[in-house]
Amino acid sequence: MGERATEASEQQRPASNGAIRRFLRTLGPGFIAGASDDDPSGIGTYSQAGAQFGFGIGWTMLVTYPLMSAIQQICARIGRTTGHGIAGNLCRHYPAWLLYLVVALLFTANTINIGADLSAMADALKLLIGGPSTLYVVAFGSICAFASVYIDYDRYVAVLKWLTLSLFSYVAALFAVNIPWGEAVASLFVPKIIWSAEFFTTVVAIFGTTISPYLFFWQASQEAEDERVNHSNHPLVDAPKEAPAELKRIRADTLIGMAFSTVIALAIIVTTAATLNRAGVTNIESSAQAAEALRPIAGNFAFAVFALGIVGTGLLAVPVLAGAAAYAVGEAFKWPVGLARKPKHAKAFYSALVMACVLGMGILFTPINPIKALYWSAVINGVVAVPVMAVMMLMTAKERVMGRFTISGWLRWLGWAATAAMAASVIGMVLTWFG
Template sequence: MEKIKFFWKKILQTGLWKLGLFFALIGPGIITSNVDNDAGGITTYSLAGAHYGLSLIWILIPVTVALIIIQEMCARMGVVSGKGLSDLIRERFGAKITFYLMIILLFANLGNTLCEFAGIAASMEIFGVSKYISVPAGAVFVWWLVVKGNYKSVEKVFLVACVFYLSYIVSGFMIHPDWSAISKAAITPSLNFDAGMLTMAIGIIGTTIAPWMQFYLQSSIVDKGLKAESYKYSRMDVIFGSITVNVVAFFIIMLCAVTLFQNGLKIETAKDAALALAPLAGSYASMLFAFGLLNASLFAASILPLSTAYTICEAFGWESSLNTKFVEAPQFYGLYSLMIFLGAGIILLPGVPLISIMFYSQVINGILLPFVLIFMLLLINDKRIMGDFVNGRLMNVVSWVTVMILIGLSVVMVVSAIWE
């Protein structure tokens, strides 16, 4: 009897220790994935649900698989090499290629940062707050959070921000949808060759797998100090993050499909969706949707400039860590500050062509993604960098097929955008 008690006690202690270790090591994967549900992502999912109902919700399943594959490779490179992605690209492919890649990424991320501050302005206007108050306040808050904190404190705030995405899930349950119809739509592919529907499908994929994500994930893993021994926990972190981000996307599409689409209401922005929900799903659902947009925009307005600072500083060999002070890493914090205050300042200018900025930033993302993915696959198979952690034969086949599909979709997105 004593042996049995000792046996179960040992199992319990081991299980709790492993669970505690997992929670200590998680963060980069969950944060990177969830921040992708930013103002642009929420707008895309809202439009998909409002314009096409449940027809495109099934896409989230293959997108989740693709995101797990891509993010797992980034996490593996981070824990094994101890270097960021832009650092590895510079070492393997040279400074000239890295320089041009960083210039393109800088403009794409600046455009995306503008979208986040536009999201802050739009969400706070629903609550009756002028953008001339909300945008400067938001900019100062996200700047102070990172510049005055360290990696641990910043990560804790980011993880709390991830929890607030539950507002979309709560809103989804509040409307009491027909779950049998939704379940059927989720597992039944339905895509015709209507140009608008195809563009929307590519938009869903494009907003879920963005170039900046790969750089940020690997940089944050390095900054957190994770090593090869932590790989299995980093992989679990990535898988959990990739699933949760698409669960939130699922509820946003479903919410807009069941309310707006079924009532024939068309929208153009996430703000329109939040306002249109009030008479259909109740004021609480509408306010939760607006709060979710505010949280997502603030979250991404912190991460996108941070990702840019990490990536460019690593590429040029400058100090890049949240565990340093401003005077120790002036380029890192200077870039972060520039991205935030430039993005916020432009949004406050009257007559800013925001739609054009969003449009061209997505086109740039579409151009950049194929190069980033190919660099990743070449690096992950380099034994000098990865040692025994290179891709196996099966993983290589799956990875290359996934990457080729994503590259094809990126090309279609760019061509269709320019053609229009």
């Protein structure tokens, strides 16, 4: 009897291990995009939102989840359907001025974002162990650039997936503090809107850090990259039989990735609302400042895991930011692009990637305040996202771009809803500035 039970358990174990492996293989560009969405800039934005507006700002995350899920699915389908990223399709089907405008806006926003993230990572490490912030900025930027250029593609993607585990530090911080769960949950379903410049700027920053242009370019280009690397896959416009399985995978990958991103963002908002906001600390300008402010209120454990999370998620987000910028520039100029290529076969592409990291590091040596850049990079992303999203929605309706796989139905409605919501929040912010 015991032998049969042992045999049965041994048969079940490989089956369960196989299911886990299949699930992990499903997690690809969408999951990495969702995790990198909670970069140090995003952490700073969510911390400021929770500290300034308390639980009442949490409803924005329920609004952004379906919108970001839809727009990221659309991006992924552009890459997998056409075999090219967003800039690659703009280059082939749209005027040059539009292509260069979009790429220039993206590269500028990403460079500022990289600089802000590196600064936040350095400040967080300084809080933990002391030392010079400048040295940490250069070290983190160099590590991210070196890893992107010289680590084998499969290993590089695996490293990015493992780095997503660092985000669970914010879940740990959530359970390390006293949360009035009834109030926190109720605030998710009862929107609280304040007509003020601060509120609408924060909303734009939240939208800009959850629905962010660099994620659009990254996921689309990574889908095209994966299709090039896997020789059994082809662009869906050329191999429509592959579509059912691939579109199902993209949907699962993106929904899981964006759900992961939303849970972590909510954990940060709720943690800072329950601690900083309740203690009257309402002006948080950076993620590192939020970690430091948590120490006397929530204790050393909450402080440490919050700070460690900033470093971990920065190591994930900076390569994605630099990679997205390099893909956009490379596709715009029709260079050989792709992290799977050897450096000697894609010198211009990797040069653009390294340049984005170097310029990001260089922000530390300019008059630009890196703490203010951290928050405003999210606002800039929100503003830049509007024209990029509009162009994407128009692109995915054209058969000459998408073939028989044009975007329609509920996904198209949600994509336009995301574009409209982003535009409305930007307009609201501008009106309050002059109101």
